[in-house]
Amino acid sequence: MNIATLLPDLEPALKAFAASEGVMMIKSSSWVMPAVLVTHVLAITVLGGAMLLPGLRLMGVGMTSVSPASIEKSVRPWLWAALIALAVTGIFMCIVNPMKIYRAPAFLVKVIALIPALLLSLGVVRSLASRDGVMTQQTRVMTIVALVTWLLSILIFGTSYGAAPGSFHVVCAGWMIAMIFGSRFTRIALGAITAAIIVWMFVMTMLLHSPLDDYDLVMEVDRWTLRATAVIVFGFLLWEFVGKPSPDAATPKLNRMIGVFTILAWITVAAAGRWIGLGGGGL
Amino acid sequence: MLHDLLQWLQDVPGAVDGDPSTSWSQVLAGSLHLWALIEGTHVLSLMLFAGTILMVDLRMLGFAFKDVPYSTLNNKILPYTIVGFALVMITGLVLFFSNPVHYYHNVWFRAKVIFIILAAANIFWFHYRVQKSQAEWDARPNPPTSVRLAAGISLTSWMFVIIFGRLMAFVFFECENMPPGSFGYAFADCESEMRAVNEMLEEESSEELTDESTGEETEEVPADESGETPAEEAPASAPADQAAPQEE
Numbered sequence: 001m002n003i004a005t006l007l008p009d010l011e012p013a014l015k016a017f018a019a020s021e022g023v024m025m026i027k028s029s030s031w032v033m034p035a036v037l038v039t040h041v042l043a044i045t046v047l048g049g050a051m052l053l054p055g056l057r058l059m060g061v062g063m064t065s066v067s068p069a070s071i072e073k074s075v076r077p078w079l080w081a082a083l084i085a086l087a088v089t090g091i092f093m094c095i096v097n098p099m100k101i102y103r104a105p106a107f108l109v110k111v112i113a114l115i116p117a118l119l120l121s122l123g124v125v126r127s128l129a130s131r132d133g134v135m136t137q138q139t140r141v142m143t144i145v146a147l148v149t150w151l152l153s154i155l156i157f158g159t160s161y162g163a164a165p166g167s168f169h170v171v172c173a174g175w176m177i178a179m180i181f182g183s184r185f186t187r188i189a190l191g192a193i194t195a196a197i198i199v200w201m202f203v204m205t206m207l208l209h210s211p212l213d214d215y216d217l218v219m220e221v222d223r224w225t226l227r228a229t230a231v232i233v234f235g236f237l238l239w240e241f242v243g244k245p246s247p248d249a250a251t252p253k254l255n256r257m258i259g260v261f262t263i264l265a266w267i268t269v270a271a272a273g274r275w276i277g278l279g280g281g282g283l
Numbered sequence: 284m285l286h287d288l289l290q291w292l293q294d295v296p297g298a299v300d301g302d303p304s305t306s307w308s309q310v311l312a313g314s315l316h317l318w319a320l321i322e323g324t325h326v327l328s329l330m331l332f333a334g335t336i337l338m339v340d341l342r343m344l345g346f347a348f349k350d351v352p353y354s355t356l357n358n359k360i361l362p363y364t365i366v367g368f369a370l371v372m373i374t375g376l377v378l379f380f381s382n383p384v385h386y387y388h389n390v391w392f393r394a395k396v397i398f399i400i401l402a403a404a405n406i407f408w409f410h411y412r413v414q415k416s417q418a419e420w421d422a423r424p425n426p427p428t429s430v431r432l433a434a435g436i437s438l439t440s441w442m443f444v445i446i447f448g449r450l451m452a453f454v455f456f457e458c459e460n461m462p463p464g465s466f467g468y469a470f471a472d473c474e475s476e477m478r479a480v481n482e483m484l485e486e487e488s489s490e491e492l493t494d495e496s497t498g499e500e501t502e503e504v505p506a507d508e509s510g511e512t513p514a515e516e517a518p519a520s521a522p523a524d525q526a527a528p529q530e531e
Contacts, residue, residue, distance in 0.1 A: 030455065034449075034450060034453055037449055037452075038445075038446050038449045038450065041326070041329070041445060041449050042442065042445060042446070044326075044329065044330060045329050045330060045333040045334055045337065045445060046334065046337060047330065047334070048329065048330025048331060048333065048334025048335075049330075049333075049334030049335055049336075049337045049338045050334070050338075052330070052331065052334055052335065052363070053335075053338060053360075056363075062359050062360070062363075063351070063355060063356065063359045063360070064359075065355055066348075066351050066355065070348075070350065070351070071348075074347045074348045074349075074351075075338070075347070078337075078341070078347065165316040165319065165320060166323065168320055168323075169320075169323055169324065169327055172324070173327075176366075180366075215315075218315070222316070266330075267327065267330075270326075270327055270330065271323060271327060274322075274323045274326055274327070275319075275323065278319045278323070
């Protein structure tokens with residue numbers, strides 16, 4: 001699924017726009033796009049720090065002696081600066097390559113994933129931080145909307161033909177969170193399952209990828225392995241952060257999950273962005 | 284000498300029957316998704332590594348977390364920075380391994396390494412000199428000049444590492460595009476690369492001349508089922524960021 005399948009009538013206009021003089025002039029410049037791309041990746045770095053620290057604090061880890069309100073207030077100007085830079089450079093990249101983003105499934109994933117990421121960082125996290133962790137009705141609604149849209153973005157990411165491998169980054173981030181912050185049982189169990197998956201992939205490579213050289217079959221096996229891994233990892237995350245009592249009475253377990261969720265939402269946006277160029281204009 | 288070593292690294296380890304296109308390096312470079320996943324992990328790990336360094340540096344500069352002691356921020360954030368650094372380094376080394384000769388002669392890669400060394404030197408200077416007086420400035424909203432200088436160097440170094448890393452995708456300053464004798468040509472040690480390329484071209488053309496002068500027909504290589512001869516199959520594709528600027 002991509003924007004082309006949702007809005008097929010847009011294609012002629014986008015093609016005309018792509019061939020316009022302004023776009024051609026920007027593309028022919030030797031410095032404009034490098035400057036845009038460099039600014040975009042620097043802004044991603046700033047975003048990383050600005051969303052991680054409040055997210056970790058909500059999870060009840062990191063700077064636990066500092067109030068969530070203080071952390072959120074300190075990072076807020078940097079978060080906004082990063083988001084503005086990302087928006088400006090992102091729009092620029094869309095203008096210069098309209099047909100690519102029109103057909104790229106990863107771009108659709110990125111746009112949808114931006115909804116939960118922004119709702120969480122600018123709405124939910126800020127509200128929880130300023131109210132000492134107390135959740136209002138408005139915050140609850142934003143969280144539910146964020147969860148639904150994030151799940152939709154993950155579903156599209158994991159099922160799109162070309163971009164599905166990119167969802168590995170989100171699964172990997174979830175795995176790291178579970179392994180670093182999970183209980184001893186989670187580390188042992190998830191570690192053992194991971195080892196089994198690695199053996200499975202090795203066996204598949206020897207028995208399937210190399211001998212048969214059937215691209216579609218290989219992709220199908222890889223996709224389903226990744227989906228199974230995703231379900232396992234997120235199952236462990238839910239159990240650790242929602243199913244079990246919070247280790248710290250001052251940190252409600254729903255807030256902990258929101259912290260995890262915020263980090264994963266932004267990883268989804270970043271991973272999808274990376275895979276716009278790598279994932280092709282598939283289905 | 285280093286060029287030859289890296290050429291060996293690119294062509295030999297894992298090669299089947301001496302065929303360089305089957306070496307581990309070339310297989311990684313031409314892999315279906317593995318190279319892309321490693322490269323994506325490298326970029327995304329910046330959010331963890333450089334993102335956390337940024338926050339600590341901003342504290343040292345007095346631009347953020349002014350009411351939080353430096354030690355609180357550093358002690359709690361440093362473990363995440365270390366994990367991020369490990370991810371970035373491991374993925375970076377693997378990416379280098381996928382095309383070592385190209386990266387070795389890449390102007391941007393060399394500049395990136397210089398700034399990584401500068402950042403590392405700064406870390407040592409801060410840890411062994413500046414940090415000795417930490418008790419005096421730990422809680423100060425505006426730390427002394429030496430602390431801010433270390434933070435400024437750190438931020439600038441890592442910023443340039445990221446900038447040069449991103450510019451590696453662009454082909455402006457490839458050896459083939461730079462005039463001999465220019466600064467870029469010398470900086471990237473293009474002499475050794477172009478010598479190797481010319482030697483390879485001479486070998487190929489002398490083989491063709493030998494075949495023509497002896498009047499021998501080249502042995503017909505049997506075609507595979509697709510109708511193409513194996514020699515006509517496309518070589519392992521170069522890593523994506525070499526061919527064209529990548530979308531973020």
